[in-house]
Amino acid sequence: MNTKELTKxxxxxxxxxxxxxxxxxxxxMLMEEYGVTRYRVRKAIQNLVDIGSIYLVQGSGMYIKExxxxxxxxxxxxxxxxxxxxxxxxxxxxNLEIQEADNSLAQEFKCKKSTPIYLLTRLRxxxxxxxxxxxxxxxKEIIPYLNKEIIESSVFNYVREDLGLxxxxxxxxxxSNKINxxxxxxLGLEENDxxxxxxxxxxxxxxxxxxxxxxxxxxxRATLFDVANLK
Amino acid sequence: MNTKELTKxxxxxxxxxxxxxxxxxxxxMLMEEYGVTRYRVRKAIQNLVDIGSIYLVQGSGMYIKExxxxxxxxxxxxxxxxxxxxxxxxxxxxNLEIQEADNSLAQEFKCKKSTPIYLLTRLRxxxxxxxxxxxxxxxKEIIPYLNKEIIESSVFNYVREDLGLxxxxxxxxxxSNKINxxxxxxLGLEENDxxxxxxxxxxxxxxxxxxxxxxxxxxxRATLFDVANLK
DNA sequence: TAGTGGTCTAGACCACGCG
DNA sequence: GCGTGGTCTAGACCACTAC
Numbered sequence: 044m045n046t047k048e049l050t051k052x053x054x055x056x057x058x059x060x061x062x063x064x065x066x067x068x069x070x071x072m073l074m075e076e077y078g079v080t081r082y083r084v085r086k087a088i089q090n091l092v093d094i095g096s097i098y099l100v101q102g103s104g105m106y107i108k109e110x111x112x113x114x115x116x117x118x119x120x121x122x123x124x125x126x127x128x129x130x131x132x133x134x135x136x137x138n139l140e141i142q143e144a145d146n147s148l149a150q151e152f153k154c155k156k157s158t159p160i161y162l163l164t165r166l167r168x169x170x171x172x173x174x175x176x177x178x179x180x181x182x183k184e185i186i187p188y189l190n191k192e193i194i195e196s197s198v199f200n201y202v203r204e205d206l207g208l209x210x211x212x213x214x215x216x217x218x219s220n221k222i223n224x225x226x227x228x229x230l231g232l233e234e235n236d237x238x239x240x241x242x243x244x245x246x247x248x249x250x251x252x253x254x255x256x257x258x259x260x261x262x263x264r265a266t267l268f269d270v271a272n273l274k
Numbered sequence: 275m276n277t278k279e280l281t282k283x284x285x286x287x288x289x290x291x292x293x294x295x296x297x298x299x300x301x302x303m304l305m306e307e308y309g310v311t312r313y314r315v316r317k318a319i320q321n322l323v324d325i326g327s328i329y330l331v332q333g334s335g336m337y338i339k340e341x342x343x344x345x346x347x348x349x350x351x352x353x354x355x356x357x358x359x360x361x362x363x364x365x366x367x368x369n370l371e372i373q374e375a376d377n378s379l380a381q382e383f384k385c386k387k388s389t390p391i392y393l394l395t396r397l398r399x400x401x402x403x404x405x406x407x408x409x410x411x412x413x414k415e416i417i418p419y420l421n422k423e424i425i426e427s428s429v430f431n432y433v434r435e436d437l438g439l440x441x442x443x444x445x446x447x448x449x450s451n452k453i454n455x456x457x458x459x460x461l462g463l464e465e466n467d468x469x470x471x472x473x474x475x476x477x478x479x480x481x482x483x484x485x486x487x488x489x490x491x492x493x494x495r496a497t498l499f500d501v502a503n504l505k
Numbered sequence: 506t507a508g509t510g511g512t513c514t515a516g517a518c519c520a521c522g523c524g
Numbered sequence: 525g526c527g528t529g530g531t532c533t534a535g536a537c538c539a540c541t542a543c
Contacts, residue, residue, distance in 0.1 A: 045513095046512080046513090069529085071528090080513070080514060080515075081514095081516095082515090083512090083513075085529090085530090086512085093503070095445060098442070098443060098481065099528095099529065099530090100442075100479070100481040100522075100528085101479070101520065101521050101522075101528070101529045101530060102521035102527075102528050102530095103480070103521080103523075103527095103529080104522095104527095104529080105528095106481065111445075111447075117348070117500045118349075119504065120502055210505070211329070211504060211505060212329060212502060213502040213504060214326060214339070214500075215501070215502060216342075216499055217448060217497065217498040217500070218470065218496070219469065219470035220468055221467070221468055237451055237467075237469065237493075238468065239450035246329065248332070248540090249331055249334070249540080249541075250329065250331040250334065250541095260450075262451060262468075265449070266448065267447070267449070268445070268448070269348045269349070269445075269446045270349075270443055270444070270445055270446070271349055271443060271444040271446060272324070272349065272350060273350065273352060273441040273443055273444060274443075274479060276531085300509065300510085301509080302508095311533060312535095313531080313533070314531090314532075316511090317531085317532090319510095330510065330511090331509085331540085331541075332509070332510045332539065332541075333510065333539070333540035333541035333542075334508095334510080334541050334542075335508095335509065336509095336510080481522095
């Protein structure tokens with residue numbers, strides 16, 4: 044059992060309330076139970092800490108935190124479909140076009156000028172109610188083909204599973220601002236209501252930028268979760 | 275040179291543009307240069323990745339990202355004073371009282387009922403302009419004494435340096451909502467303008483909760499930054 | 506294929522909490 | 525003082541990029 048498998052195993056045990064005293068077994072016990080070395084136990088444990096599932100106290104033990112399953116967990120958000128596996132996610136494509144990168148786009152994507160870029164807008168629903176509006180740009184040299192079907196399910200899963208690419212990380216800038224009349228209409232809100240915005244720049248594992256998005260979340264429905272390490 | 279010192283050293287070199295090709299030396303070179311083992315080099319590097327200073331590409335190298343020094347870096351925000359060392363941070367105490375924990379407060383703090391709790395409100399200025407309003411609660415059994423002077427500088431620094439306590443981590447829930455008339459007046463905004471909210475629960479390294487806050491940021495001035503690991 | 510970062514082993518010793 | 529997690533060493537081998 045490698046680190047990834049062990050992480051998954053522990054995540055499942057935690058979310059199914061297997062550890063009723065809200066404390067994990069000690070490192071030594073996990074090493075023994077799964078027949079792995081301390082390195083793997085600690086790596087898997089670190090993954091759980093990073094997503095806010097548990098916290099560690101030196102000399103004492105590893106404690107399970109309350110679940111934050113209704114929030115978007117910033118440190119590893121993989122898209123709505125993956126973030127909320129138990130809920131109904133639907134997407135409606137509002138606009139799709141291809142544009143050649145001008146200077147500004149080329150700079151954002153760190154690509155050559157006139158590289159083709161997909162521009163698209165999606166309205167996303169969670170449990171049947173409008174949840175977010177997504178204004179996305181994809182480098183077409185990396186993602187050569189997109190269609191309505193892919194866009195209305197999960198672009199990230201398509202990139203990973205069908206294109207076989209490895210997504211690396213995303214830079215996220217979070218802010219709040221007033222929404223306009225059109226956005227309000229789409230989300231079932233009023234003009235000038237608050238909007239929760241995330242500007243994403245998404246990198247493949249090889250360092251190239253394949254996606255830049257602005258996502259506007261319905262302020263009545265979306266909350267974000269993060270853990271800050273202050274040691 | 276231990277991991278902490280090496281991390282600091284590399285952070286300083288990065289922020290002073292020492293690495294002009296925007297790439298760090300290889301792990302082997304850093305091991306040699308600082309006379310440390312690979313373990314420490316990789317730990318220090320990981321710290322830089324976590325705060326979004328650099329990103330790593332297997333087989334290629336370690337690349338420096340654009341600085342996000344004007345955003346609050348969520349993964350290690352230590353309070354405004356520490357987050358913006360080059361800018362002027364001022365705080366005005368609006369309210370300070372002590373209250374015994376009722377059932378609800380006791381549950382939040384995981385403390386006994388009737389534990390004394392400090393309640394305080396601060397208006398915080400960045401470079402002379404109103405930046406945020408902070409509604410904070412501190413467990414008085416852990417932080418036995420607070421006064422105007424401490425509150426108007428940095429409570430976190432007081433906790434660390436004067437009380438000698440080690441802060442562990444903070445859970446953060448981020449949302450957006452309308453602000454009320456009083457909040458608008460304090461921040462120089464209009465009633466029902468958007469507000470960027472963070473609800474913090476802050477733990478000591480020993481696992482006890484010493485601080486719970488709601489912070490309302492001026493939506494025209496504050497942005498948050500985070501890196502999501504998607505591998 | 507050379508050079509880079511990623512995973513992993515098998516240990517040792519340290520720092521902290523808790524009884 | 526014992527048991528817990530934290531730091532660290534000195535290696536080995538793997539996976540990926542870039543040429």
